[in-house]
Amino acid sequence: MIGRACLRVVVSFVALAAAQSLAAAPPSDVDVRTSLDKTAIWVADRVTYAVTITCAKGVDILADDLSRDKLHVEGLEILGSDSDRTTGRDDRTIYTFRYHLTSYRVDLPDLKIAPLTVRYFVKRPGQRIGDAAPAGEAQVPGAVVAFRSALPDGQETYAIRDGRGARARRLRYAWLPPIGLALVLISIVPAAVAVIGTVRRRAPREKPKSARQVRHDERASLDALQALDVSSAAGRRDAYSRLNALVRDHVRSATGVDAAALTPPEIEAAVVRRGGRVPMELVSSVLAACDQARYAPPDALPSSEACRAAIEQAAQVIQAP
Numbered sequence: 051m052i053g054r055a056c057l058r059v060v061v062s063f064v065a066l067a068a069a070q071s072l073a074a075a076p077p078s079d080v081d082v083r084t085s086l087d088k089t090a091i092w093v094a095d096r097v098t099y100a101v102t103i104t105c106a107k108g109v110d111i112l113a114d115d116l117s118r119d120k121l122h123v124e125g126l127e128i129l130g131s132d133s134d135r136t137t138g139r140d141d142r143t144i145y146t147f148r149y150h151l152t153s154y155r156v157d158l159p160d161l162k163i164a165p166l167t168v169r170y171f172v173k174r175p176g177q178r179i180g181d182a183a184p185a186g187e188a189q190v191p192g193a194v195v196a197f198r199s200a201l202p203d204g205q206e207t208y209a210i211r212d213g214r215g216a217r218a219r220r221l222r223y224a225w226l227p228p229i230g231l232a233l234v235l236i237s238i239v240p241a242a243v244a245v246i247g248t249v250r251r252r253a254p255r256e257k258p259k260s261a262r263q264v265r266h267d268e269r270a271s272l273d274a275l276q277a278l279d280v281s282s283a284a285g286r287r288d289a290y291s292r293l294n295a296l297v298r299d300h301v302r303s304a305t306g307v308d309a310a311a312l313t314p315p316e317i318e319a320a321v322v323r324r325g326g327r328v329p330m331e332l333v334s335s336v337l338a339a340c341d342q343a344r345y346a347p348p349d350a351l352p353s354s355e356a357c358r359a360a361i362e363q364a365a366q367v368i369q370a371p
Contacts, residue, residue: 078106079105079106079109079170079172079185079186080103080104080105080106080109080111080168080170080186080188081103081104082101082102082103082168082188082189082190082191083101083102083103083104084099084100084101084102084190084191084193085099085100085102086098086099086100086193086195087100088195089195089196090195090196090197090198091152091153091161091195091196091197091198092197092198092199093153093154093155093156093199094152094153094154095152095153096129096150096151096152097150097151097152097195098148098149098150098151099148099149099151099163099193100146100147100148100149101116101145101146101147101148101149101166101190102144102145102146102147103116103144103145103146103147103168103188103190104138104142104143104144104145105142105143105144105145105170106140106142107140107141107142108141108172108173108174109143109170109171109172109173109185110143110170110171110173111145111168111169111170111171111188112168112169112170112171113133113145115166115167115168115169116133116145116147116166116168116190117131118130118131118149120166121149121163121164121166122163122164123151123161123162123163123164124158124161124162124164125153125155125158125160125161125162125197126151126152126153126161126162126163126195127151127152127153127154128149128150128151129150129151129152130149130150131147131148131149131150132147132148133145133146133147133148134146151163151195153195153197155197156197156199158197159196159197160194160195160196160197161194161195161196161197162192162193162194162195163192163193163194163195164192165189165190165191165192166189166190166192167187167188167189167190168187168188168190169184169186169187169188169345170184170185170186170187170188171184171185172185184345184346184347264303268296268299268300268368269368271292271296272296272361272364272365272368274292275289275292275293275296275361275364276361276365278292280354280357280358281354283348283351286343286351286352286354286357287343287344287351289357289361290339290340290343290344290352290357290360291340291344293336293340293360293361293364294336294337294340294341294344296364296368297333297336297337297340297364297367298310298337300328300367300368301317301321301326301328301333304326304327304328305320305321305324305326305327305328306324306326307320307321307324307326314333314334314337314338315334317330317333317334317337318330318333318334328367328370329366329367329370332363332364332366332367332370333367335360335363336360336363336364336367339352339356339360340360343357
């Protein structure tokens with residue numbers, strides 16, 4: 051009897067300690083969950099890969115890290131994606147990203163979805179997500195979808211399609227497509243012409259800036275940057291934000307590459323394809339410094355001397371022939 055009583059006391063003590071440790075454990079800032087609506091698919095089947103991220107109060111993620119372009123798959127094709135954002139209990143923000151996938155390959159037994167890394171930030175009232183200090187990164191696990199096929203394994207080729215040609219249609223059916231297309235064109239063309247004429251009359255045409263005006267605006271922006279007080283952390287962040295926009299706009303006006311949302315390596319590849327002539331080493335150096343300053347914590351913010359050096363590099367980019 052005494053032994054059973056001691057055992058009950060020990061069990062109660064352990065349960066109480068476990069409950070206290072769970073109650074004392076702080077909730078995670080970002081909770082990541084993934085799911086698949088199917089674990090295996092046939093050829094041309096569709097599968098939805100869903101990522102649900104729950105952010106604690108005052109915490110938000112960089113949604114661009116979960117864009118369709120950032121998802122890497124093997125043996126699958128991305129048909130589309132969508133997302134939504136809701137607010138749950140305790141002011142928690144819930145993001146749901148859905149990727150719609152399919153496969154037309156028959157040579158891979160496993161179709162893979164690579165893991166993702168998403169950055170999250172701690173926001174303050176009235177602060178933009180781009181100015182918030184990064185708090186860390188959350189890992190989104192990948193997934194594997196099994197492939198099912200009625201074709202035998204180990205075949206060198208797969209005769210999926212019949213080699214016979216299609217039978218010729220009867221003459222009365224062969225005339226239907228061109229007749230239908232002609233009727234559609236007859237009904238659409240007048241309406242389209244009327245709509246285009248109305249839009250042209252109402253929409254004022256924006257006159258493109260001349261090269262001289264572009265250079266004047268860039269010079270004015272650069273003079274304003276050089277006049278900024280970068281002795282404070284806030285002043286340097288503002289300077290780097292303006293510097294980032296100025297260099298990207300110069301690349302667009304000089305080469306025609308829309309560099310607003312591209313990384314430095316993507317900008318360099320696009321400029322090479324277009325045959326543009328800009329000093330890409332200086333451009334990459336300035337943009338890398340801007341990214342570090344915009345997303346770095348306060349203790350890792352570049353010094354005022356480094357900020358002045360970045361402004362001088364931007365001046366060399368703009369003044370380059």
